[in-house]
Amino acid sequence: YLSCDPYLRSRMSGNDEPSHVPDFVQGEVLTTLGVSKVVESGHQDYKPGDLVWGMTGCEEYTLITDLQSHFKINHPELPLSYYTGVLGMPGLTAYVGFFDVAKPKKGEYVFVSAASGAVGQLVGQLAKISGCYVVGSAGSDEKVNLLKTKFGFDDAFNYKKEQDLDATLKRCFPEGIDIYFENVGGAMLDAVLLNMRLHGRVSVCGLISQYNLEQSEGVRNLFCIITKRIRMEGFIVTDHYGSYRKFEEEMAGYLKEGKITYVEDVAEGIESFPTALIGLFYGRNIGKQLVVVARE
Amino acid sequence: YLSCDPYLRSRMSGNDEPSHVPDFVQGEVLTTLGVSKVVESGHQDYKPGDLVWGMTGCEEYTLITDLQSHFKINHPELPLSYYTGVLGMPGLTAYVGFFDVAKPKKGEYVFVSAASGAVGQLVGQLAKISGCYVVGSAGSDEKVNLLKTKFGFDDAFNYKKEQDLDATLKRCFPEGIDIYFENVGGAMLDAVLLNMRLHGRVSVCGLISQYNLEQSEGVRNLFCIITKRIRMEGFIVTDHYGSYRKFEEEMAGYLKEGKITYVEDVAEGIESFPTALIGLFYGRNIGKQLVVVARE
Structure with a gap:
C-alpha cells in the first residue's frame, strides 16, 4: 500500500527554502510512505514475511537501506492499509x-x-x-x-x-x-x-x-x-516518531473497541498513484487516499 | 506623567470585535497610563503625597475610583517618569x-x-x-x-x-x-x-x-x-500584572547597577498629548514617548 499525502506537493516546489522533506529528484523513483512485506533481508532484525511501514519507493519491489524511519507492524490483525493512515x-x-x-x-x-x-x-x-x-x-x-x-x-x-x-x-x-x-x-x-x-x-x-x-x-x-x-x-x-509505539497501542485499542472508525479512499494499482495524488488538491478523495500495489 | 502607547490606537477603531481595551467614548476624558501623586484620598491605603502609577485621565487632576490596576511606586529614588516606561x-x-x-x-x-x-x-x-x-x-x-x-x-x-x-x-x-x-x-x-x-x-x-x-x-x-x-x-x-512586584525589583536593580539604560522622549505639557500620540505612528519619537503634565 502506498500513501498519498499533501506534503508530497512540497517536494515538487523546487525552491531553495529549507523544507521539511527533500525535493524529489527527476529521473529517480518517487518515494512515499507505504506498507511492505519483507521478501529478502540482509538485516538481522528483519526476516522474509515481516510486515513494515515507512518511507518506500513507489514501485512494486523496493530496496530499503535506511531503516531509521521504518516500524514493524504490531497489529497485523487490523487492515494492513491502516498503516498508511490511522495506524501510521x-x-x-x-x-x-x-x-x-x-x-x-x-x-x-x-x-x-x-x-x-x-x-x-x-x-x-x-x-x-x-x-x-x-x-x-x-x-x-x-x-x-x-x-x-x-x-x-x-x-x-x-x-x-x-x-x-x-x-x-x-x-x-x-x-x-x-x-x-x-x-x-x-x-x-x-x-x-x-x-x-x-x-x-x-x-x-x-x-x-x-x-x-x-x-x-x-x-x-x-x-x-x-x-x-x-x-x-x-x-x-517526524519529530514525534518517538511516541509511535505508545500511539500505536492506544489507537489499535480504540479501533478494536469501535471507539474510532476510519474511512479510506483506495485507488487500485500503482499506475493510479499520480492521479490519486493530484486528486487530493481537488478534494476528490473521500477519507484517506491510498493506492493498493498488491493485496495479500 | 502621561504615557503615549501604540495600543491606544485600537481604542479608536470603533469596530465591534472584542478588543483587549475598551474604546474611548466621545465626549469623555481620554484615559491612559500615568504617574500621579495623591492629593486627597478616601481610601485607607492611600494618603496625600503617595506616588502611584496606573490608568488615569488625561487631565491635570483626576479622580481614580478603580484601584485594581494601580500600583504604589516603590522606587521614588529613580526618575518618576520611568513608571510610564521601564518600571511600568x-x-x-x-x-x-x-x-x-x-x-x-x-x-x-x-x-x-x-x-x-x-x-x-x-x-x-x-x-x-x-x-x-x-x-x-x-x-x-x-x-x-x-x-x-x-x-x-x-x-x-x-x-x-x-x-x-x-x-x-x-x-x-x-x-x-x-x-x-x-x-x-x-x-x-x-x-x-x-x-x-x-x-x-x-x-x-x-x-x-x-x-x-x-x-x-x-x-x-x-x-x-x-x-x-x-x-x-x-x-x-495586563494578564501578567501579578508578576509586577517581582519585575519592579529586578528592573530597579538593573537600572541602579547600570545594566539597563532607558531613553525617553518627553513632550512638555498636557496639550502636547495628541501630537505625541500621533507621532508614534510616524516614528517621530526617539525612545519611550511620554508627556509631562507637571514636574515635582
Whole structure:
C-alpha cells in the first residue's frame, strides 16, 4: 500500500527554502510512505514475511537501506492499509497535533478543517473522546454527511456552499473556538482568527489550500493573536516518531473497541498513484487516499 | 506623567470585535497610563503625597475610583517618569514577552523590531543580559546608532533604507533567528518567517505598522510555521500584572547597577498629548514617548 499525502506537493516546489522533506529528484523513483512485506533481508532484525511501514519507493519491489524511519507492524490483525493512515503517519499526526500541540481540555470547542481527510477525521474523533465539542468543514455534502453520521462530529459544514466563513463560524461556534486544527490555511484561517476565544490554540498541521498557488494568500487577521492571546504552533510528525509505539497501542485499542472508525479512499494499482495524488488538491478523495500495489 | 502607547490606537477603531481595551467614548476624558501623586484620598491605603502609577485621565487632576490596576511606586529614588516606561507597563511587557512567552536560552539569536521604542530597547538589553545575540530594526539612522552605542545591540539596521528585508535578515542572521520579538507586523513579519530557525518563537507584542491601515497587509509566509515548527504567541501585559512586584525589583536593580539604560522622549505639557500620540505612528519619537503634565 502506498500513501498519498499533501506534503508530497512540497517536494515538487523546487525552491531553495529549507523544507521539511527533500525535493524529489527527476529521473529517480518517487518515494512515499507505504506498507511492505519483507521478501529478502540482509538485516538481522528483519526476516522474509515481516510486515513494515515507512518511507518506500513507489514501485512494486523496493530496496530499503535506511531503516531509521521504518516500524514493524504490531497489529497485523487490523487492515494492513491502516498503516498508511490511522495506524501510521496521519494517525500519529492527528494524535500529537491534537494532544501535544493543542493541549485540549474537556468541554473545549474544537474546529477541524479538511475534516474528512486522513488526519481530520481522526482529530474530530479524538476530540470527542476527550469530551470536546467538535465541528468540521469539508468540501462536499457527502463528506459533511460522513462527518456527522460516521465520525460523530457535533456539527459540520460544506465550506464551498458558505458565502461568509466568518458568519458560518459564528453560527457554529456562538461561544467561539478554543482549538483550531489547521489543515487548509488562507481564507479559512482568517475567518477562524476572528472567532477564536481567549487563550485559543491553532495547531498548524497543513495549509493545503495554498500548495498549488503561485503566491500564498495573505492572512490579515493576525492582530487577533494579540487581543485573544492565541498560540499558533506548527509541527512535523517526524519529530514525534518517538511516541509511535505508545500511539500505536492506544489507537489499535480504540479501533478494536469501535471507539474510532476510519474511512479510506483506495485507488487500485500503482499506475493510479499520480492521479490519486493530484486528486487530493481537488478534494476528490473521500477519507484517506491510498493506492493498493498488491493485496495479500 | 502621561504615557503615549501604540495600543491606544485600537481604542479608536470603533469596530465591534472584542478588543483587549475598551474604546474611548466621545465626549469623555481620554484615559491612559500615568504617574500621579495623591492629593486627597478616601481610601485607607492611600494618603496625600503617595506616588502611584496606573490608568488615569488625561487631565491635570483626576479622580481614580478603580484601584485594581494601580500600583504604589516603590522606587521614588529613580526618575518618576520611568513608571510610564521601564518600571511600568512597557517594562513589564518586555519582561514577560521575552522571558515568559519567548523563553530564551543562552546563545540564541534574537531579533527585535521597533527596537528603540519603549518596549524594544528593553527587550534588546534583557536579551543581552541573557547571553543572546541581538539585532534590532528601527526607522532612522539616529535610532540605529542608539541601538548600537547606547543599548548594546550586536547589530541594527534602518528598515527604511533596506530594499529587501529578507536579504537584510540573512545578512544579519546567517544562522537564522531563534526569537522574534514582534512589534510591527506586515512585511517585516513575512521576511522574518523566512529566516526563522527550527523551533523558533515569535512573541507577538504589537503590529504597529498595521494600526492605521484600512485593511491589514496579508502575511504570506505562514507555511514556515510548519516547516520550522514555529510557535507564534500573542500576549497582553495586563494578564501578567501579578508578576509586577517581582519585575519592579529586578528592573530597579538593573537600572541602579547600570545594566539597563532607558531613553525617553518627553513632550512638555498636557496639550502636547495628541501630537505625541500621533507621532508614534510616524516614528517621530526617539525612545519611550511620554508627556509631562507637571514636574515635582
